[in-house]
Amino acid sequence: MLDHVAFNAFSDRWRANHGSVYGKAKNGQTMQQAWQAYQNSPVYKQTVQTPYTQLLRNGGFAKPPAKALGGPVRITGDADYAKLRSGAQFVGPDGVLRTKP
Secondary structure (H helix, E strand, C coil): CHHHHHHHHHHHHHHHHHCCCCCCCCCCCCHHHHHHHHHCCHHHHHHHHHHHHHHHHHCCCCCCCHHHHCCCEECCCHHHHHHCCCCCEEECCCCCEEECC
């Protein structure tokens, strides 16, 4: 499920940058080669593969980490708050959804 979402987003970006799914990157790489390289990257493993594997192990539709979906992050203290950009939504230690000014 998440793999399909990730692939659709990847192919949309590829089309935007290279004109079509058949276009090649400046280094001569095809979309298929780039997708395979992305699947082997730490980013893919953290945002797609790990949540998807956990979903399959749990046998249900577990919610992926908010960071993977670009949603609000849960913060636990001032250090986490300081890392947020202005306008970012977050869930405070008390569980309340907020927006950083």
